[in-house]
Amino acid sequence: MRTSTLLLIPLAATAALTAQAQTRQVTGTVLSAADRSPLPGVSVLVKGTNVGTATGGDGTFSLPVAGNEAVLVYSFVGFETVEVRVGSSSTVEPVRLTEKSTSLNDxxxxxxxxxxxxxxxxxxxxxxxxxxxxxxxxxxxxxxxxxxxxxxxxxxxxxxxxxxxxxxxxxxxxxxxxxxxxxxxxxxxxxxxxxxxxxxxxxxxxxxxxxxxxxxxxxxxxxxxxxxxxxxKAGRNVIDFEAYTGVNIVRKPYELLNATQFATYLNEVQTLNNAENTSPRALPYTPEQIAALGEGTNWQKEIFRTAPMNNYQLGFSGGTDATRYNMSFNYFDQQGIIINSGFKRASVRLNLDRKVSEKVNFSFTSQLSRTRQQRANVNTDGGSNGGTVLDALRFNPAVPVRDASGNYTLDNQPQPYVEIGGNPVAYAEQVRNEVTVLRGLLNVAATYEILPGLKLRLAGGTDINNNVADQYIPSTVYQGANTNGFASKSSSTSYSWLNENTLTYDRKLNENNALNVVTGLTFQEFNFDRYNASVSNLFTNALSNDNLGIGGNVLTPGSGRNSNTLASYFGRVNYRLMEKYLFTFTMRADGSSRFGTNNKWGYFPSAAVAYRVIDENFMKAMPVFTDLKVRASYGVTGNQEIGSYQSLARYGLNPYTAGTTRLVGLTAANIPNPDLTWESTASTDVGIDIGFLKNRILLTADYYYKKTSDLLLQVSIPQTSGFSSILLNSGSVQNKGFELGVNTVNVEGARFGWKTNLNFSLNRNKVLDLNGEYERFVGQSSGSVFPGAAGNTGILRVGEPIGAFYGYQFQGIWQTQQEITESGITDKVRPGDPRYADNNGNKRIDAGDRVIVGQAQPKFIYGVTNNFTFGGLSLSVFIQGVQGSSVLNLNRYELESGFVAPNKVIAVLDRWTGPGTSNTIPKANSVLRRQTGITSDVVEDGSFVRLKTATISYTIPVPAGMGKTVKSASIYVTGQNLITLTKYTGYDPEVNSFGNSNLSLNTDYNAFPSSRTYIAGIRIGF
Structure with a gap:
């Protein structure tokens, strides 16, 4: 037996060597890493041998390979070369080649x-x-x-x-x-x-x-x-299809009181009020009623939903050397996390390029799209008209969504103990608030080569937007009950046309000199036309706003039209000396109808220089560098975004009634300013671009300084003029900052790859001049939060940035009457009320005590993207961050304060109920916070770090038999807004209820909450 075993050993070794020496046919696919499309013509070579082949039109290859240790080398012009060990498989995982994106000829x-x-x-x-x-x-x-x-x-x-x-x-x-x-x-x-x-x-x-x-x-x-x-692209006829589906869920709802807790809170408010007033009221709830309430209605849960989203994309592209085309169809549908909200977009695009002759080329780009947005009925006016989110936060959880008969409950109860408002579920489901936009964008251009390097380009285009807004509030909801329903329809059309005529000369004059010159003449006109009509006292709720004739009360209609034109001359010269000294000179002259008769034309020059240090001989001794360029620029640009006719004398309507007859008069609307002109921004930039280790590390850094002068500023004037302000060119603002971008190839290979992109930015903004003023109060809030003049939330002050919050410094809660007496404060405050800093020392809290309590603009922002590849798998992780910004959380005024009571956040369970109980949440019936105005305790730190996106994708190997039909396929899953690390207590620190307002930044009131998204998709190329 032992002898037999010994004889088997050399036989097994011989069999193994024979198997290793045998060759087998190995197949695989090569794709572009950019779009996962097949790459034909890629060279595939067995390393160390002459055995090789090239990929076919579908990106596939097949070649004989001996042994398991063989290595395949993939190479293609313009792409990075990669090597892959074959192993024992006869099918190699798809290889994705990356373009040499760092090429100097990009x-x-x-x-x-x-x-x-x-x-x-x-x-x-x-x-x-x-x-x-x-x-x-x-x-x-x-x-x-x-x-x-x-x-x-x-x-x-x-x-x-x-x-x-x-x-x-x-x-x-x-x-x-x-x-x-x-x-x-x-x-x-x-x-x-x-x-x-x-x-x-x-x-x-x-x-x-x-x-x-x-x-x-x-x-x-x-x-x-x-x-x-x-x-x-010529020579490639491609059909691409992509589809994904996903869901959106609320990222972080507020934790509010349930019905039992809120009823107990209301009773405490009324008990405290009864102790302080001579006319006591009965408590809102009896002990027996409270005991029967339980959790009650979770109004946030009632209006929020798991919302689906779907996207479908179909594209056709290809052509010949003479004619190239790209056509796409897209349908996108995203439902909102609030019921009855969502956005849909359908679009078709056709781009054509035609080489008519050796000297004439024609191009055509076009898009037609239709979007419809179902708005979620959120607004910032506060009061009884509130909004879906606002009312869901403040509605009494003891009130059911529907009454005993199955109808929606109308309003908040019990009155007058709670904040008045309408049923948010009824408001969301029954109110119509839609905007539909039909847009066509068309651009046509012809290029004629007059001489070698000299080309004339004639282009024309148009952009047409038709916007229709539909609003309907039935009489069955609280918001429409007082008017017996409301319906309106408005339409606006914006239309612009463009003509551009450019001449380009691009030639390398000799070995050391190259010149690129562009000069042009352009004309552009913008037109806007609108109308609106609305009615109330609806005869029926059956027709929504589809027939405004159902309204018994016709409200004043409106319409308007405006236009403006821009004529321009421009030129740019790029000069290269010895391929390492680079110069750019630009000048543009703009004439605009928007500005005054004395300043119709503005002139905007710039100059820049760059030095490619990497091309110097001494750099060759430092192989660590593969690119090094320093650059500097200075120039002046403008800002004309003020609307039409601002420099002219304008008139407004002044309707009035004489008996039963409506008459209309005209009143002057402004003081004309014939000297009105552009804002002017002078900008200096110094930058450096560096490449290390064969450009595996790329770094770009910039320092800039900008000063904007001649601000288009509304300046206060004496009321005796008949006006309160005039639009002037006055004042200045400064921005300076630093930017850093780093791209690294950490690991490079076909089996495993890892790349990182990092960017960092800081900007320092400062107001330099306000037409001689030191400061002015700005910013909006809501009349239901801050009555009267207390509504100003910010300040513009010389030496401070735009977006400064201005208010009172919160110092805790008054604990005892003795503490109040010893402070000497003369205001009517009580133990349990908020305490604010008496900065001017006059023993009372007044406007003179306000200070800057936060800055909306961040100290710095950043983003980091890591891309990993594992054979056919890839993972992309994107992290976004904002540091040092403040957010004004106006929701907290209602959700923590004790005025006419909306529901409260769970934190009020730890409210002040006696000395030493709380130094952050006032007592249940304290109304001082609302009467005061903006305070530092609701100006929160808005810094955050967010796992913004994570995507895992897998490139599916295409079977050899399908290579002529299916050229590529991949699947992926994506998560968005997955994790957010922040101290902010609201829905999300990335918010502004006032949209793109310049002066009301980072304000959170009745805003649409952010969502977390999960998506799964597929891409197929034919």
Whole structure:
């Protein structure tokens, strides 16, 4: 037996060696990492041998391989080379090749042309189609959030289709616009991007400094966002399909009192009031009623839901060398987490490029889209008209959603003990509040090469938006009961047309000199037309607002029309000396009908220089560097966003009644200003671009300084003039900051890869001048929170940033009457009331005690993205952060204070009930907080760190037999807003109930809550 065993050993070894030497056929697929499309023509070679092949049109290959230790080398022009060990399998996992994105010949889109990345003298950031595809987003601006240094994107309204605020390098203006200029396929002034399908985007460029934005002159002060949509590629006919589905859930609801707790609280309020008043009232609830209440109605749970979302995308692209096309169809449907809210978008896009002859090229880009937003009936006016969220927070949990007969309960009870308001569920389900937008965007261009390097481009385009708003409040809900129902319909149409005529000369003159010159003449006109009609006292609730004839009371209709034009001349010269000294000079002249007769034209120059140190001979001795460029720029840009006719004498209607006849008179609406002109922003930028270790580490850093002068400022004037203010060019604001962007390739390989993108930005904003004023009170709140003049929540003060909150310093709770007496305070305060700092020492709390209690603008913002690949698997994790910003939580005034009682947060269970019980929550019937105005205890730290997005995707190997039909396939799951680390007590620290307001920043009142999202999707290429 032992001898037999010994004989088997050499036989087994021989069999193993024979098996190892045998060859087998190995198959695989090669895809582009950017869009997961097949890559034909990729060289696949067995390392150390002459055995090799190339991928076919479907990206697949097959070749003989000997042994399990063989290594395949994949190489393709313009892509990174990768190596993969075969192992024992006959099918290699799909390999994704990454384009050499750090190539010096990369082209980026700039104003009226393109440039090689190595030739840029200004500060320009790019987002590629691959980055857009990483994250399922509803609107393109969302991809900029936390991914581009110097750009702060805030989701001011979290409802589907809700607004965003974008600030590029700070806030420049007080009364004018602060949003960037959007340019879509060369069409400037195209409004926001809500109607644009994100899957159509090829790239997004963000122009930040004057060298990059001065070419847009009077519209470039707030930065420029250039969106380029996809075009077809010659030789590749591709069909792409993508679909995803998901759900949205409330991220963090408020913890409120239940019915038993709130009824007990109401009784305590009334007991305290009875002890302090000579006319006592009965308590709202008897002990027996309280004992029977239980948990009651959770009104937040009643209005919130798990909301579905779906997206379908179908694209066709391809063509020949002469004709290229790209067509896409998209349908997006996102329901809101509040019942009866949501956003839908349907769009079709067609882009064509045609080479008519050797010298003539034609291009055509177009989009038609329709969006419908069902708004969630949230507003900030407070009072009895409230809103769905506001009323759900303050409604008595002891009140049921429906009464005994099955009808919605009408209003809050018991009166007069609770805050008056309507049933939020009825309000959400029965009130109609919709906005439908139909948009067409068209751009046509023809290019003629006059001489080698000299091209004439003639372009024309139009952007048409038709906006229809429908509102209906039936008589069956509290908000419509007093008027017996309300219905309205309004429509507005904005229309702009554009003509651009540019001449470009681009030639390398000799070995050491190259020149690129662009000059042009453009005309653009904007038109706006609107009307509205509304009725009340509805005959029936059956027709909604579809027939306004059902209204017995016709309210005053309205209509209006305005237009403005812009004529421009511009030129830009880019000069390269010895490929390492780069110079850019730009000038634009804008003539606008918006401004006064004495200042119709503005002039906006810029100059920039860059030095490619990496091209010096001495750098060759330092192989650690693969790129090094320093650059500097200075320029002047403008801001004209004030609306039409502001410089002219305007008149307003003054209707009145004589007997039973309605008459209309006219009154002067303003003081004309023929000298009105642009705000002017002078900007300096110094930057450096560095590449290390064969560009495995790329670093970009910028320092900038901006001063905006001649602010379009509403200046107070004596009332004896007949007006309270006049619009002047006066005042100045400063922004300065630092930006850092770092891209690293931590691990590179086909089996495992890891890349990191990090960006960091800080901006310091300061008001320098207010037409000689030292300060002015600004900011909005709600009349139901702060009555009268107490509604101002902020201050503009020379030396301080825009967005400063201004109020009283909270110092705890008065504990005893002795403490009050010893303080000498003369105000009528009681033990259990809030205590505020007497900063002016006059022994009472008045307006002179207010101080700056917070800043809306953050100290710094950042974002970190890590991308991992494991063979066919990939993982992308994006973390976003904001540090040092404050949020004014107006909800807390109602949810912690004791005035006419809305429901309360659970924290009031630890309210002051006697000396030493609480130093943060006042006693149940304290109303001092509301009577005072904004206080420091509700100006909260809005800093947060958020796991914004995490996506896992898997590239499905395509069987060899399907390679001619299905060229690529992948599936993915994504989570958004997964984890948020913050001290903020509201729904979300990223909020502003006043939208893009310049002076009411980071205010949270009745805002649509943020949601957590889970998505699963599939992509297939044919």
């Amino acid at each position: 082209v980026v889109v700039v104003g009226y042309g393109t440039q090689r990345r190595q030739d840029l003298t200004g500060s320009v950031a790019s987002i590629s189609a691959a980055q857009v595809a990483e994250v399922p987003i509803s609107r393109p601006e969302q991809i900029l959030q936390g991914r581009v240094s110097g750009v702060q994107v805030t989701q001011t309204n979290s409802e589907p289709g809700g607004g965003l605020s974008i600030r590029i390098r700070g806030t420049n203006s007080i009364n004018s616009g602060n949003e960037p200029l959007f340019v879509i396929d060369g069409f400037p002034g195209a409004g926001d991007l809500n109607s644009i399908n994100p899957s159509d985007i090829e790239s997004i460029e963000v122009l930040k400094d004057a060298s990059a934005t001065a070419i847009y002159g009077s519209r470039g002060a707030n930065g420029v966002v250039i969106v380029t949509t996809k075009k077809g």
